[in-house]
Amino acid sequence: MLTIKIEEPATVGLLEKQINEIYDNSEASIKKLLFDFSTCPFIEITTLAFLISFITQRAIKNLITKIKLPFSKDVRDILRVWDFPNALKRASGIPFSRIVIEEDHKYFGEDFSLENMKYSQSIIYDKRLTRLLSKNFFSFNTYSIDSIIFSPKVAFDECRRWQDRLISSVLNNHLKGPDSYVSNRIIFEALTNTLRHPDAKIVQTSSFFQPVRDKRNNIRGHFTIIIWDDGISMIDTLRNALKAGKKIRSTQADEFFTKYLFVLKDSNGKKINEKTIGSDFSPDNNCSDELLLLTECFPGITCDIEGKNIINNNDGDVEVPKIFSRPGMGLYILVNAVVYIFGGEIAYRTKNIFINIKKAPKKTGKNYDYRVKAMNYSEYLPNFLGNMLTIRLPIFRSYAPTVKPKEIQRNEECSPVGL
CATH class of the missing domain: 3.30.750.24 (STAS domain)
Structure with a gap:
């Protein structure tokens, strides 16, 4: 073995x-x-x-x-x-018990x-989190889904968990953006996208607070949200649509034109090349898997240009522009909320591809909106099953009594933890 x-x-x-x-x-x-x-x-x-x-x-x-x-x-x-x-x-x-080696069965039934x-205890820096842990809020939650009939129930159920008064208060106290955006622009958009992946039987969500106290007793660190499904890769879903000759752009969304600094690395992390990609780029059958995965985050790119399965959820949110309800805007909204509203970053893992999206560094000036790191793992490594989305949002909270916390503006630059 x-x-x-x-x-x-x-x-x-x-x-x-x-x-x-x-x-x-x-x-x-x-x-x-x-x-x-x-x-x-x-x-x-x-x-x-x-x-x-x-x-x-x-x-x-x-x-x-x-x-x-x-x-x-x-x-x-x-x-x-x-x-x-x-x-x-x-x-x-x-x-x-069948996965753990037999000699370790002695650990089963320990004090829990x-x-x-x-x-x-290390993540309970706010005592109210004790209740959330006891109710398994942060733990892995598994939903069974129907791979044939599209139903948004799972997305609404998970969204409501995040709208609980206690968790909303905790998020509002420790994150940069509005707590309602976590449920409505991050969780809901991520789940509705996941539910569209063909052949998915389950979807799992989990999260983790990882705070770090600095010398002035302020809280830093990040809050991680993970969503995984066992369906067909996002890459294959879009590529199959291209092979079938289907139209995959529902709108040009010119008012949301976005520029990406696309950095391609090999499985050892060595940079192969980098180039500029605009959201007006339209993928074709010759598009690489790495780039094809990124285009799914472009405004208007979707396999469902008619919007047959589009579901909107603006409950508790601020007024949302009508264009946000158009087909192909979900992942764009998700990435925008994570990176520009919360100052975080987002990563996708599927097949043998990994991409990470965060705000372009200041040294690039105003030439780019996002920096994208893409990696293609070894051909010998088995393709990753399904699709995993990892979101990391920076934590901020001041506890020092002699230091007045600085107000954090939404457009303030932050330094997210690298994935």
Whole structure:
């Protein structure tokens, strides 16, 4: 059995790098694979979402994947607080006890009380979050969806969770933009897009507050939101429409013309080239997968130009321009809210492609609206199952009694944490 041993904090980038290396060196299908987290000091929530997709894909191919649990109970508690065992079972159909190596079954049934969990306490810098954790707000939530009949119920249900008075208050106190935009322009737009992915049977959401106190006792850090579905890749969905000769641009949306600094890197992170892409660019069958994925964020690009499945949700939001309700505007609204309203960044992972979108750095002047980093992973690495969206919003809160918090304007430059 081949083993991937994680001895550092398990970020999704580190895990993918080690998976990439082991597949590059393997001449045959890896029938048995062990993830050894025994000495791992921390597991990122995005990493857990990646593992769910990866292990589910291997299960579909009847390949065996095992996990060696961390020696540290604090790290094992991360899996419990975010309900990872159940989320993995819901996606893969395999009980967690069959994935964990037998000698680690001794850890099953350990004390599960929030007050005794280090990592649950580390994110409870606002005592009101205790209730949210106890109700599994941040944990993996799995929704079963009908891949044949489009229904927005899941999007409305998840949106209402984020409109809870308590969570809205917490978001309003710690994020840069209006709390209503989180539910209506981020969660809702992300979920309605996800529900359109063909053959998706489930969608999972999770989130994580990761605060850091500075020397003046102010809170910094970021809030991460993850949405994953097991459907056909966004890339293939749009490419299939192009191959069928379908029109994929519903409107030119000239008033929302956007310029992107598109930076392409190889699987080792080495820059291959960079170029300027405008949102008036129309993809064709010769368009690369990396660029095709980016165009899905352009205003007016959609496989549903007639708007048959378009759903609007402006409840509790400010007045929304009518053009926002046109087909193909959802992902544009989502990216705009994440980057320009909240000062964060957004990433997509599907097939063997990763793209990250954030505000263009000041040194580029006013030549670009967004900087996009795109990576194409090794051809030996199995294609990522489904579509994973990772959103990171910077946290700000001042606790220093002698320092008056600065008012943060929506258009203020921020320094988001890199994905």
